[in-house]
Amino acid sequence: MGVILVVDDDSEIRDVIHVYLRNEGYSVIEAKDGAEALDVLSQRELDLVILDVMMPRMDGIKACMHIRERYDVPIIMLSAKEGDIDKIMGLSTGADDYVTKPFNPMELIARVKAQLRRQKILAGKDVPHTQITIRELVIDIAKHFVSIRGQEVMLTPLEFLILNLLAANPGQVFSADTIYESVWKERVGYSDNTVMVHIRNLREKLELNPKKPEYIKTVWGVGYKMDK
Template sequence: MMNQRTVLVVDDDPDIRKIVHIYLRNEGYRVFEAEDGAAALEILKAEGDAVHLIVLDLMMPRMDGLAACMKIREEHDIPIIMLTAKGEDLDKITGLTTGADDYVTKPFNPLELLARVKAQLRRMNVLSAKQQAQSVISIGDLTVEIDRHRVTVDGREVALTPLEFAILGLLAGNRGQVFSADRIYQTVWKEQTGYSDNTVMVHIRNLREKLETNPREPAYIKTVWGVGYKVD
């Protein structure tokens, strides 16, 4: 029963909430429902660490998905999958920039969403063998504590999403090695490439904004033009 993992489904359409609830419940998940971002925040306030993943609609009344995502990220680093009715790259990038880990475009196949839920929860529990063996990685003023899921820069703790932490752990744990966007996507997302370039690029940009004094001249995550990214 997946150790009774709990998913919070946030959407103003009760039919969508119902179908997602049914698919998740049939896979053994516990499910909470909320009709907008404000209701989702109330559930998180009451349930705390009991929620392991959030499926969050982008367009909702009262508090939309972007506003809710930003509020959630102030206190929680649990995976967030954004649902959007729009297919434009700008909407996807905006969702990722505010702290979402993945997105699914409406109309969607519930089985695809279920697969992404499983992948996100699996990623939360699995680190590469190399990262496990190397529990603390220090590079200049940057320290990555794998076991504690903690990152500091010059003694300042930096809050990262699960995917941001996984990308940083991959690059820092293989210092000097260049990883293409496709390889990062396949390793961290554990999926074949599809729309990896924009997805990886946005997460790298978010990491730089959080880690670097000057993101335009990064000291840690370097771009090797035409090839990929590395940590020196």
């Protein structure tokens, strides 16, 4: 069903996650810090990484940044801190989802399944060669390639899907919930800032001045849109 790397310096937490994942049919590899996780990634292909934030030697934030430089594997971050600043920090490094400790193991399993289901859909989809051009922004759907002002932009899979959704429907306003359900392929079951953080990350990568965006516009009280 898939190979999942669990990275946490707490062996008891690794054991709990390992048992639940194994019971769902997944193969599990464990690592106790970010440096060890990078070693595993260099040696074999993985389907998903569950990555704790607070760890010795190399923490989850640094590890996530290094992983994103070379791999597209989905990443779910774990943290004992519940503040929005921690969530923003985790997602800004390229994480695809975020779960706070203490967590319900079944909720984590549901997040894992959602990420793997999304990856499977993307990998198996027969995407026609379609290109969207909006002023200096170019999106090649088939090649999963984005450039702005002639420079390639590296996006995470979720950032690419959000950008594609907005660019393919110019002028249409999408609420945060609609974006979540369209991209994550699941109902919004909790309130958080996940979509807002990904929009912010996109603006940081695409806009000359993220505080005054030219491409991804906010319609206050409604959602987000992109005009031609």
